[in-house]
Amino acid sequence: MVGRSWSSDDESQLCFLSRKGITNEDLAARFGRTIYGIKSRLRLLRMSPAERASREHQKVAHRLHEQPDRPVIPQCVIDDRDHRSMLPPRDLTAALLGDPPVGYSALERR
Numbered sequence: 001m002v003g004r005s006w007s008s009d010d011e012s013q014l015c016f017l018s019r020k021g022i023t024n025e026d027l028a029a030r031f032g033r034t035i036y037g038i039k040s041r042l043r044l045l046r047m048s049p050a051e052r053a054s055r056e057h058q059k060v061a062h063r064l065h066e067q068p069d070r071p072v073i074p075q076c077v078i079d080d081r082d083h084r085s086m087l088p089p090r091d092l093t094a095a096l097l098g099d100p101p102v103g104y105s106a107l108e109r110r
Contacts, residue, residue, distance in 0.1 A: 003033070006041060018042055 006014075010031065017027060024042075028035045044052065087101050099105070 003037060011045060014041060015045055
C-alpha cells in the first residue's frame with residue numbers, strides 16, 4: 001500500500017512542530033498518518049542531499065535485482081523445445097489422451 005505523498009508545506013510544518021518538542025504520536029494524529037510514517041519522514045528530512053541520493057540509488061538497485069525486466073530462460077529449455085518441435089506429429093488419439101511424444105515415454109527410456 002502506498003500512502004499519500006508529503007507536500008512541502010506539510011514537511012516544513014512537520015519539522016517546525018518536531019523542533020518544538022511535539023511527540024510523534026501527536027504529530028501522527030495531526031497529519032493523519034502513522035507513527036512509523038512520521039518517524040520515517042523525519043529521518044528522511046534530516047538526511048543530507050548526498051545521503052538521500054544514495055538511498056534512492058539503493059532502492060532502485062534493489063528493485064532491479066529483485067524483479068528483472070524479463071525472465072531468463074535456460075538454454076537447455078530452449079533446446080528441448082526445438083527438439084520436440086522437430087519430432088514427427090502425434091496422431092489424434094495420442095493428442096487427445098495425452099500420450100507423450102515419440103521418445104519421451106517412460107517405456108522408451110528403458
